[in-house]
Amino acid sequence: MSSFRGAVSLLTAILIASGAAAETSKPEQIDLADMTWVELRQAIEHGYTTVIVPSGGIEENGPHMVLGKHDEIVRRTSHDIARALGNTLVAPVISFVPEGDPGAALMQFPGTIGVPEEVFAGVLEAVARSLRASGFKNICLIADHGGSVGPQAEVASRLTREWAADGVRVFDVSDYYGSIPAQNDFLKAQGETPATIGEHAGIVDTSELMAINPKSVDLSRYDEKSPFAASGVIGNPKRASAERGQALLAIKIEKAVKQIKALVLQPAASAYESR
Template identity: 35%
Template sequence: MSSRRSLLLEEMVWPEVESALENGTRTAIVAIGSIEQHGPHLPLNMDTLDGDELSRRIARELGDALAAPTIRPGCSGHHMEFPGTITVPPETLMDVIRSYCRSLDEHGFEHIVLVPTHGGNFGPVKTVTPDIAREIDASVIPLADLDEHMQLLNEGLSEAGIEYDQDVIHAGAAETAIVLALEEGLVRTENLERGHEGSIATARLLSEGFKTITENGVLGDPNEATAEAGERIIETVVSSYVDHVETERKTVG
């Protein structure tokens, strides 16, 4: 099994990257996270922690890939009523993604996998992917189906024995479980609070902001979360995403 350092681009030295490329590493995984409020109990970098872990595990499972540094911040304008949130315009995020892909393409990576972990980043990733694909030689593989992503999180909870299905996931059972699994000390368990439950209009969330729906920034009940469920969620997402990447790489040759 590859060591952590041999998978993380940012911890390597350039001759190691050159050697990896020469020895058949052809895929780079780029997660796109955020710095935004996740209720009174989860850190602002929740989506970035998630992105770091997903990109590392996907690279490890593929066996011939490296995890690029997670892009942050993301498009989080709908969270700006909560202090600490940092947001960038969609055009800025798309420019950064474009620059990442151009750089990786120039070094010889043949497949670049984009993994948004924050809902507000899925649209920009989908929008910019065709443009990038026309500009560079590498294939660009966006794992940017938000409905599928939410479904995988709910599936992971269910497989861990927690029946708590949410259409829109933010700082509730699923995301709290992920942070418990990855960095338990970052969860302020004394501040666990139930948030808004029931149906939510995503368009309203994005246009009017989270504060119009949830005072504490939470959707659902984080008290349902366990570290075991978080591990199961991560495994579920990684397994599905690895299958997607392998299928896409075969398609493009």
């Protein structure tokens, strides 16, 4: 009997130790930049093999919103997406993205910082290659800015083909930015029109930022009578709200999570063939 009790005690100790090890293997936070290389290696060894690479943008967003709107939004959504996925870390936001030629509309306003598409694509590729070398298997590219969508898709497709034999995939999380029609439908159901919703620094952008960081928005600075050339706004941001922002953010987060889960579960060969 004593030997039986000893065996039970030993098994209990092993289970407790295993549980403690599993608990300590979970990273305390998900920001890659805030981890030491040892912590990162341990996280990857314990299954954190998916990483999100968010890209934002520094651009004019009307007189009522800060230039770093895209960065703030994608930083928050990437964290929410990572938590919903589990076993996922988040790389630092890439701030410098394509904003058009020097004569493009947004480039006419002070503060907009743009890079050529090939430069942005080169940065994405270099980041992805670095993350692959670190041991990540699923690299998820998420763009909050429209000008980044094309280069992102090209890089993801090309690197996934190149690394097909190694089991490393780069995903173009296109449903994130592609959630705009669903967001517009949500607002139309509340009585908004394409004119009030707008296309830049309007209800969607402003509401999302109000939900994330209300201090970055000051609607008293916006004059509804100002044309785009004077304000940099298309739409009516005064109809924005933090409550709407929460709902709009939930739409893009849900779509991104659903797409990433499907892509990760998809066999590597199928993912390669579908690109």
